[in-house]
Amino acid sequence: MNKDKKVEVGITVKKSEDFSEWYTQVVQKAELADYSSVKGCMIIKPNAYSIWENIQEYLNKKLKKLDVKNAYFPLFIPESFFKKEIEHAKGFKPEVAWISNSEEGERLAIRPTSETVIYDSYSRWIQSYRDLPLKLNQWCNVVRWETKATRLFLRTREFLWQEGHCVYETIEECNRETLMYLEEYRKLCEEFLAIPVLVGRKSEREKFAGALYTTSIEGFMPDGRGLQMGTSHNLGQNFAKAFGIKYLGKDEKEHLPWQNSWGVSTRLIGALVMVHGDDKGMVIPPKIASTKIVIVPIGFEKSEKIVKKAKEIKKDLESFGVILDDRKEYTPGWKFNEWELKGVPLRIEIGPKDLEKNQVVIVRRDNGKKKEVKFTNLKKEVGETLEEIQKNLFEKAKEFLKLNTVKVKNKIEFENAIKDRKLVEATWCNSGECEGLIKDKLGVKSLNIPFEQPKINGKCAYCGKEAGVICRFAKSY
Amino acid sequence: MNKDKKVEVGITVKKSEDFSEWYTQVVQKAELADYSSVKGCMIIKPNAYSIWENIQEYLNKKLKKLDVKNAYFPLFIPESFFKKEIEHAKGFKPEVAWISNSEEGERLAIRPTSETVIYDSYSRWIQSYRDLPLKLNQWCNVVRWETKATRLFLRTREFLWQEGHCVYETIEECNRETLMYLEEYRKLCEEFLAIPVLVGRKSEREKFAGALYTTSIEGFMPDGRGLQMGTSHNLGQNFAKAFGIKYLGKDEKEHLPWQNSWGVSTRLIGALVMVHGDDKGMVIPPKIASTKIVIVPIGFEKSEKIVKKAKEIKKDLESFGVILDDRKEYTPGWKFNEWELKGVPLRIEIGPKDLEKNQVVIVRRDNGKKKEVKFTNLKKEVGETLEEIQKNLFEKAKEFLKLNTVKVKNKIEFENAIKDRKLVEATWCNSGECEGLIKDKLGVKSLNIPFEQPKINGKCAYCGKEAGVICRFAKSY
Numbered sequence: 018m019n020k021d022k023k024v025e026v027g028i029t030v031k032k033s034e035d036f037s038e039w040y041t042q043v044v045q046k047a048e049l050a051d052y053s054s055v056k057g058c059m060i061i062k063p064n065a066y067s068i069w070e071n072i073q074e075y076l077n078k079k080l081k082k083l084d085v086k087n088a089y090f091p092l093f094i095p096e097s098f099f100k101k102e103i104e105h106a107k108g109f110k111p112e113v114a115w116i117s118n119s120e121e122g123e124r125l126a127i128r129p130t131s132e133t134v135i136y137d138s139y140s141r142w143i144q145s146y147r148d149l150p151l152k153l154n155q156w157c158n159v160v161r162w163e164t165k166a167t168r169l170f171l172r173t174r175e176f177l178w179q180e181g182h183c184v185y186e187t188i189e190e191c192n193r194e195t196l197m198y199l200e201e202y203r204k205l206c207e208e209f210l211a212i213p214v215l216v217g218r219k220s221e222r223e224k225f226a227g228a229l230y231t232t233s234i235e236g237f238m239p240d241g242r243g244l245q246m247g248t249s250h251n252l253g254q255n256f257a258k259a260f261g262i263k264y265l266g267k268d269e270k271e272h273l274p275w276q277n278s279w280g281v282s283t284r285l286i287g288a289l290v291m292v293h294g295d296d297k298g299m300v301i302p303p304k305i306a307s308t309k310i311v312i313v314p315i316g317f318e319k320s321e322k323i324v325k326k327a328k329e330i331k332k333d334l335e336s337f338g339v340i341l342d343d344r345k346e347y348t349p350g351w352k353f354n355e356w357e358l359k360g361v362p363l364r365i366e367i368g369p370k371d372l373e374k375n376q377v378v379i380v381r382r383d384n385g386k387k388k389e390v391k392f393t394n395l396k397k398e399v400g401e402t403l404e405e406i407q408k409n410l411f412e413k414a415k416e417f418l419k420l421n422t423v424k425v426k427n428k429i430e431f432e433n434a435i436k437d438r439k440l441v442e443a444t445w446c447n448s449g450e451c452e453g454l455i456k457d458k459l460g461v462k463s464l465n466i467p468f469e470q471p472k473i474n475g476k477c478a479y480c481g482k483e484a485g486v487i488c489r490f491a492k493s494y
Numbered sequence: 495m496n497k498d499k500k501v502e503v504g505i506t507v508k509k510s511e512d513f514s515e516w517y518t519q520v521v522q523k524a525e526l527a528d529y530s531s532v533k534g535c536m537i538i539k540p541n542a543y544s545i546w547e548n549i550q551e552y553l554n555k556k557l558k559k560l561d562v563k564n565a566y567f568p569l570f571i572p573e574s575f576f577k578k579e580i581e582h583a584k585g586f587k588p589e590v591a592w593i594s595n596s597e598e599g600e601r602l603a604i605r606p607t608s609e610t611v612i613y614d615s616y617s618r619w620i621q622s623y624r625d626l627p628l629k630l631n632q633w634c635n636v637v638r639w640e641t642k643a644t645r646l647f648l649r650t651r652e653f654l655w656q657e658g659h660c661v662y663e664t665i666e667e668c669n670r671e672t673l674m675y676l677e678e679y680r681k682l683c684e685e686f687l688a689i690p691v692l693v694g695r696k697s698e699r700e701k702f703a704g705a706l707y708t709t710s711i712e713g714f715m716p717d718g719r720g721l722q723m724g725t726s727h728n729l730g731q732n733f734a735k736a737f738g739i740k741y742l743g744k745d746e747k748e749h750l751p752w753q754n755s756w757g758v759s760t761r762l763i764g765a766l767v768m769v770h771g772d773d774k775g776m777v778i779p780p781k782i783a784s785t786k787i788v789i790v791p792i793g794f795e796k797s798e799k800i801v802k803k804a805k806e807i808k809k810d811l812e813s814f815g816v817i818l819d820d821r822k823e824y825t826p827g828w829k830f831n832e833w834e835l836k837g838v839p840l841r842i843e844i845g846p847k848d849l850e851k852n853q854v855v856i857v858r859r860d861n862g863k864k865k866e867v868k869f870t871n872l873k874k875e876v877g878e879t880l881e882e883i884q885k886n887l888f889e890k891a892k893e894f895l896k897l898n899t900v901k902v903k904n905k906i907e908f909e910n911a912i913k914d915r916k917l918v919e920a921t922w923c924n925s926g927e928c929e930g931l932i933k934d935k936l937g938v939k940s941l942n943i944p945f946e947q948p949k950i951n952g953k954c955a956y957c958g959k960e961a962g963v964i965c966r967f968a969k970s971y
C-alpha cells in the first residue's frame with residue numbers, strides 16, 4: 018500500500034551501519050510484516066505469508082514421505098496438564114498467557130507449545146505396539162508472553178510454527194528419528210532458504226524444558242548473533258511417565274514408549290531477511306520465491322509490440338512465477354526500485370532496442386549483474402540464472418560464517434571474539450556453572466555442541482577446568 | 495489406533511434410528527475427530543485434517559485467481575476495538591474469551607472473528623484509491639466460548655476457518671463481490687463436497703453483527719436440520735466509519751470505502767459426515783478424498799503373484815491417491831470393514847481367480863455395487879466410476895433435499911412441517927417480530943431468503959400479515 022511514499026523513502030540506512038533499524042525497515046517496506054496495535058503481536062503480510070506457505074509445502078512433502086500426518090490439537094491447555102512434567106512446567110511458567118473465563122475452576126493456558134495437550138490424548142490412543150510409531154505434526158499459532166521489545170518475526174507474543182510429536186517403541190528409533198528431523202531442517206535451511214546452519218546438541222542449560230536432550234540448527238546473522246532456527250528434542254520417557262503413556266509390547270508386557278518433538282517457526286522468515294537482504298531491501302532466494310521473475314517493459318507507451326512481446330515472454334516463463342509490471346502510472350526506474358525492495362530474484366527488461374535485437378536484458382537481484390539474452394535462449398538462461406542466484410546466496414552466507422568463526426583457546430581470546438561479534442568455537446568444560454559465568458559476564462549463551470567432536474586435549478577456554486567438548490558460543494536473539 | 499477393537503465395534507446404531515449417536519460414532523470411529531480433555535475443544539485427526547487441507551488447496555487456487563492474497567493477523571483483540579462498532583460488539587459479547595495477563599490496563603479478547611483487528615490495520619494501510627481494492631484472506635483458529643454441549647465439528651469452542659476481508663471504492667463492486675465469494679462457496683459445496691446448498695440472504699435478525707446484510711449458503715441435514723455452511727457479509731461502511739478507514743479518490747476528495755467479509759469453517763467436515771455417511775461409517779466424495787482407492791489383495795499369502803500385480807495396479811493408479819493394504823495380520827473381511835468405516839470411495843479386490851482372468855473386482859463405497867474389470871480397462875473404468883460416485887452422492891443429497899422441502903401456506907401447515915422436520919418454504923412478512931414469535935413457539939430460525947423471488951401474493955404463512963418474501967425455515971444447528 019502507499020505505493021508512492023514507499024519509493025520516495027526506500028531503505029534509508031545501510032545494513033552495515035545500523036543493522037537493527039535496517040532490518041525493521043526492510044521487513045516493513047518490503048511489506049513482509051507490520052506491527053499491530055496489539056502489543057507484541059505482528060501482522061504477517063502476503064509477501065511473507067507466501068514464503069511461509071512455500072515452507073509449509075516443502076516440509077509437508079518431506080513429512081508425508083516420512084509417514085508423518087498432519088492433525089490439529091486444542092489451543093487451550095488446562096493448568097493441571099502443565100504441572101505434570103515438572104521441568105517443562107518450570108521452563109514455560111514465565112511466558113504463559115492465561116484465559117480468564119474458565120468456569121471449570123481450573124485455569125486454561127494458551128499453548129506456548131503442545132506437548133502436554135497432545136500427550137494427554139496419546140495416553141488414550143496408544144495401547145499396543147501396533148499403534149506405534151505414532152507420528153503427528155501440526156501447523157498452528159503459539160503464544161509466549163514476551164516482555165522484551167518486539168522484533169518482527171524474531172520476538173513476538175504470537176508466532177506460527179509446526180510442531181511434530183512422535184512416539185516410538187525403542188530409544189534407538191527415537192534417537193535416530195530425532196536426528197532425521199533435524200537433518201530435514203538442515204536441508205530446508207541450506208537447500209531451500211540458502212542459509213547455512215550449524216547442527217549440534219544443546220547444552221544441559223539450554224535444552225528444552227522436559228527433554229532428555231535437544232538438538233538444534235543454528236544460523237549466524239550479519240550482526241554477529243546466533244539464531245536458533247530449528248530444534249528437535251528427544252524427550253526420553255519423561256512425558257510418557259508424566260502422562261501415563263504405555264503400550265503393550267509384543268512380549269505382552271507393559272512398556273513406556275520414547276518420544277520426540279521438533280519444530281520450526283516463522284522466525285525463519287526473519288533469518289531470510291537478515292542473511293540475504295541488502296541496502297536495497299529484501300533478497301528472496303529463488304527456490305522460496307513465489308514470484309521469481311518480474312518483467313518491466315520500457316517505452317511501451319509508444320509501441321504496442323513491446324507489451325505484446327512481454328506478454329509472450331510471461332506466458333513462456335509462467336512456470337517460474339512471473340509478474341508483468343505494465344502499469345502506466347509508474348516509471349521503469351520506480352518499478353526497478355520497488356521490485357528490488359521486495360526482493361524478486363530476477364528482473365527482465367525489454368525496450369524498443371531490445372525488441373529490434375530479438376533480446377531482453379536480465380538483471381540479477383543478488384549482485385545486480387546485467388546480461389543480454391536472445392529470445393530463443395531465454396527460458397534456459399533464466400532457469401540457469403535462478404539456480405546460480407540460489408547457489409550464490411548460499412555461498413556468500415557460508416563465506417560470511419566461515420570468516421566470522423573464531424577458535425579460541427583462552428578466556429581473553431574468548432572475550433575478545435565475543436566483543437568482536439564473532440561466532441566462538443571453544444574447548445569447553447560443558448558445565449552449567451561455567452555457562453552461567455559466561456552468560457553473566459558476556460551476555461552470551463552456548464549455541465550448540467557439534468555432533469562430530471575431535472579428541473579434546475586441554476582445558477576449558479573459559480574457566481580453565483578439564484575440557485570435554487568443543488562448543489559454539491555467540492550473542493543471540 | 496486400537497485397530498482390533500474398532501472393528502469388533504463398528505457403528506452400533508443406525509443413521510435412521512439415532513442420528514446424534516450415529517454421528518458421534520462415525521466421527522470418532524472413522525478417526526476424523528476426538529474429544530479433548532479440554533472442555534468444548536476438539537482434536538482434528540489426520541483423516542479429517544487431510545479433508546481440511548484439500549478444502550484449503552481448492553479455495554486457495556480459486557482465491558488466487560480472484561486476486562485475494564493470504565495473510566495472518568493477531569489472535570488477540572483489544573477490548574476497545576470491539577467497542578468501536580456497536581452492533582458487532584453486542585453480537586459477539588456473550589461468546590468472547592478473554593486473556594487475564596494484559597498488563598496494558600486493557601483486556602484482550604481471543605478473536606471470535608477478525609473484522610476489528612484487521613480493519614484497525616486497514617485504517618493505516620489504505621490512503622488512496624490506488625490501494626483499493628484490498629483483498630486479504632486468512633486461515634486461522636477462532637474461539638467462541640460456547641456453553642451448549644459440544645458437537646464435534648459443529649459446535650466447539652475453538653474451530654478452524656478462513657476469513658476474507660475486502661475493501662472497495664464503490665458499493666456496486668462490494669455488492670458484486672459479496673455474491674461472487676458466496677458463489678465460490680456454493681461451488682465448493684456442490685461440486686467438490688457433493689452437498690447441495692440453498693443460497694440467499696439472511697433475515698435482519700440473523701445477519702452478521704455489524705453487517706449491512708449477510709448472504710449465506712444453507713445445507714439441509716438428514717435429521718431435518720438446516721446447517722449454515724458459509725456466509726458472505728456486505729459490511730457496508732459501518733466498519734469503515736467505526737475504524738476511520740478512508741481513501742483519497744481520483745476526485746481528490748476523501749471517501750469512506752465499502753467492505754465485505756466471508757468465511758467457511760471446519761464445520762463443513764461435519765456436514766460431509768452427516769450428508770454422505772451411512773450405517774457402515776463415513777463416505778468421502780472422491781474429489782475431496784486424499785485416498786480415493788484402497789487395494790485389498792486376497793489369498794496373497796499363498797501367491798506372490800497377487801501382491802506383485804497389486805503393486806503394479808497401485809503404481810498405475812497412483813495419481814488417484816491409492817493405498818495397498820497388504821497387512822498380513824488382518825483378514826480381507828476385516829479390511830473391507832475398516833476402509834468402509836473410513837469412507838474410502840472405491841475398493842479394488844484381487845484374488846487368485848481374478849488373476850487367472852486378468853481382472854479385479856471394484857466395489858463402490860456409495861452403493862456397494864461390485865463390478866469385474868479387466869486389467870486393460872482398469873484406469874479408465876476407475877476414473878469413470880469415481881466420477882459416478884461423486885455425481886451419485888450429490889444427486890442423492892439433492893433428492894433428499896427436494897423430498898423434504900415443503901411449501902406452506904398457513905400456520906398449521908408451518909407448524910406441522912416443522913414438527914415433521916421438514917425444510918419449510920413460507921410466504922413471510924419478513925419482520926423481526928414474527929421471526930421472534932416463530933423462534934419462541936417452534937424453536938426455529940429462518941435459514942435464508944432466496945435471491946430469486948416470485949411475485950408474492952398473499953399473507954404471511956405464520957402471522958397472517960402482509961407477506962413480502964418467500965423465506966426458508968428449519969430447525970438448525
